Amino acid sequence: xxxxxxxxxxxxxxxxxxxxxxxxxxxxxxxxxxxxxxxxxxxxxxxxxxxxxxxxxxxxxxxxxxxxxxxxxxxxxxxxxxxxxxxxxxxxxxxxxxxxxxxxxxxxxxxxxxxxxxxxxxxxxxxxxxxxxxxxxxxxxxxxxxxxxxxxxxxxxxxxxxxxxxxxxxxxxxxxxxxxxxxxxxxxxxxxxxxxxxxxxxxxxxxxxxxxxxxxxxxxxxxxxxxxxxxxxxxxxxxxxxxxxxxxxxxxxxxxxxxxxxxxxxxxxxxxxxxxxxxxxxxxxxxxxxxxxxxxxxxxxxxxxxxxxxxxxxxxxxxx
Amino acid sequence: xxxxxxxxxxxxxxxxxxxxxxxxxxxxxxxxxxxxxxxxxxxxxxxxxxxxxxxxxxxxxxxxxxxxxxxxxxxxxxxxxxxxxxxxxxxxxxxxxxxxxxxxxxxxxxxxxxxxxxxxxxxxxxxxxxxxxxxxxxxxxxxxxxxxxxxxxxxxxxxxxxxxxxxxxxxxxxxxxxxxxxxxxxxxxxxxxxxxxxxxxxxxxxxxxxxxxxxxxxxxxxxxxxxxxxxxxxxxxxxxxxxxxxxxxxxxxxxxxxxxxx
Numbered sequence: 001x002x003x004x005x006x007x008x009x010x011x012x013x014x015x016x017x018x019x020x021x022x023x024x025x026x027x028x029x030x031x032x033x034x035x036x037x038x039x040x041x042x043x044x045x046x047x048x049x050x051x052x053x054x055x056x057x058x059x060x061x062x063x064x065x066x067x068x069x070x071x072x073x074x075x076x077x078x079x080x081x082x083x084x085x086x087x088x089x090x091x092x093x094x095x096x097x098x099x100x101x102x103x104x105x106x107x108x109x110x111x112x113x114x115x116x117x118x119x120x121x122x123x124x125x126x127x128x129x130x131x132x133x134x135x136x137x138x139x140x141x142x143x144x145x146x147x148x149x150x151x152x153x154x155x156x157x158x159x160x161x162x163x164x165x166x167x168x169x170x171x172x173x174x175x176x177x178x179x180x181x182x183x184x185x186x187x188x189x190x191x192x193x194x195x196x197x198x199x200x201x202x203x204x205x206x207x208x209x210x211x212x213x214x215x216x217x218x219x220x221x222x223x224x225x226x227x228x229x230x231x232x233x234x235x236x237x238x239x240x241x242x243x244x245x246x247x248x249x250x251x252x253x254x255x256x257x258x259x260x261x262x263x264x265x266x267x268x269x270x271x272x273x274x275x276x277x278x279x280x281x282x283x284x285x286x287x288x289x290x291x292x293x294x295x296x297x298x299x300x301x302x303x304x305x306x307x308x309x310x311x312x313x314x315x316x317x318x319x320x
Numbered sequence: 321x322x323x324x325x326x327x328x329x330x331x332x333x334x335x336x337x338x339x340x341x342x343x344x345x346x347x348x349x350x351x352x353x354x355x356x357x358x359x360x361x362x363x364x365x366x367x368x369x370x371x372x373x374x375x376x377x378x379x380x381x382x383x384x385x386x387x388x389x390x391x392x393x394x395x396x397x398x399x400x401x402x403x404x405x406x407x408x409x410x411x412x413x414x415x416x417x418x419x420x421x422x423x424x425x426x427x428x429x430x431x432x433x434x435x436x437x438x439x440x441x442x443x444x445x446x447x448x449x450x451x452x453x454x455x456x457x458x459x460x461x462x463x464x465x466x467x468x469x470x471x472x473x474x475x476x477x478x479x480x481x482x483x484x485x486x487x488x489x490x491x492x493x494x495x496x497x498x499x500x501x502x503x504x505x506x507x508x509x510x511x512x513x514x515x516x517x518x519x520x521x522x523x524x525x526x527x528x529x530x531x532x533x534x535x536x537x538x539x540x541x542x543x544x545x546x547x548x549x550x551x552x553x554x555x556x557x558x559x560x561x562x563x564x565x566x567x568x569x570x571x572x573x574x575x576x577x578x579x580x581x582x
């Protein structure tokens with residue numbers, strides 16, 4: 001495995017009582033990325049994470065984390081991972097400090113003073129220093145989630161796996177969690193599952209989308225937001241008699257499709273192109289060649305991740 | 321805060337990685353919460369207070385040597401029954417509770433092997449329970465016999481009886497932990513274990529040979545040995561088979577837990 005690849009799966013599959021929860025997943029996660037793992041409920045995100053951690057066994061296929069096989073070498077895998085479970089539950093009689101100390105002792109033999117220092121640093125990082133010695137029985141959801149992130153990174157893992165880290169949080173809690181994730185990226189790869197698409201758009205650099213156990217997209221986020229499946233779409237607003245301009249565009253080999261929607265005395269076109277360079281240099285010129293056509297707006301269409309996600313998932317679901 | 325002393329990474333390997341850490345955690349769950357106090361009071365009331373009532377009644381009606389025999393018999397038979405039920409009830413959630421709550425999933429995502437997780441439960445629950453429900457009540461019982469019967473049991477035979485009693489309890493601990501890996505709710509775990517305990521009062525009347533190959537003869541052996549009375553000729557057979565059943569329960573638990581998916 002290349003040093004640059006942290007997670008690599010080959011046809012990784014998992015079935016539960018004949019139902020395929022994950023189908024032949026091939027995935028690569030690169031070092032120091034914040035990798036958003038998206039999908040609707042039941043898409044197979046948590047199953048994938050559990051397989052990587054040795055909490056479940058693959059039905060077929062294999063995977064390596066830092067070059068270690070996830071089945072045969074699970075202890076070595078887990079030594080380099082920090083994991084935040086979707087709904088964290090801890091020993092209620094323990095304090096936050098005790099939880100972190102207990103977690104740290106799986107990774108470090110000592111000395112005790114150094115472990116205590118690491119625990120104190122972690123409490124500071126996640127903003128729980130003032131509640132460190134309170135039993136977690138009385139912690140709010142947000143405090144539990146901070147503690148969850150703390151225990152996941154107390155060993156300074158090379159890979160941080162977070163399963164829905166912000167799902168149960170209010171907007172303030174979400175903001176704090178995302179801020180912590182961004183701080184952690186300096187020293188770790190972050191692989192996290194979520195269905196809060198705004199969060200993904202804000203912090204991720206690479207995204208994979210899973211639906212019904214199948215990987216339906218994987219790309220750097222800019223690529224995914226620029227257009228779907230290698231296409232670029234230009235949004236153009238035109239006024240006047242634009243029939244000839246449209247015909248001229250349709251004659252170009254790099255124009256794939258023109259979707260037109262009337263908008264008052266304007267028309268809004270979405271022009272899908274296969275050759276971005278050609279479109280960039282010729283598209284506007286071709287439109288303006290006809291004096292009867294006025295272009296009131298022109299630009300590359302930017303997608304929200306939500307649009308891309310919905311588009312891909314619906315298309316994949318309908319194709320089933 | 322800057323780390324001034326470098327941390328030493330844990331690098332152990334093998335099938336008990338993480339064992340020491342979970343053992344410490346299990347001890348904390350007994351001794352750094354009120355659990356120990358609850359058990360201490362419970363077993364003092366259930367065993368020693370009951371012995372006090374029996375002894376006070378016996379003192380009025382019997383000679384001291386008869387009172388001593390009665391107390392030993394009650395201590396090991398009645399106390400033995402209660403502690404067997406107690407070990408089932410107090411450990412029924414040891415594995416199952418962690419599976420249900422999700423703490424097992426969390427802790428097993430760390431460098432911890434499943435045998436280490438399970439065996440820490442067996443070790444710490446066993447030692448803590450035996451300390452609170454057997455050792456302390458036994459020490460108090462020795463003082464009580466001085467008060468009620470003006471003498472104490474003979475140490476050798478009594479310790480032999482206690483060994484059978486402990487073996488009986490360890491079997492029920494192993495059985496409960498094993499059931500906790502197979503079932504997904506508390507009812508079947510405690511129901512099956514306590515049901516098996518009570519079956520020992522009925523089934524040997526129909527199938528006497530079960531006393532030889534199941535642990536049901538141990539309470540009787542325990543009382544007989546503690547009273548210094550002669551043991552049956554083949555007393556060692558249920559002793560050996562109970563050890564075998566205990567080991568089998570532990571192996572079954574390890575086998576099942578290794579296949580558990582979270």
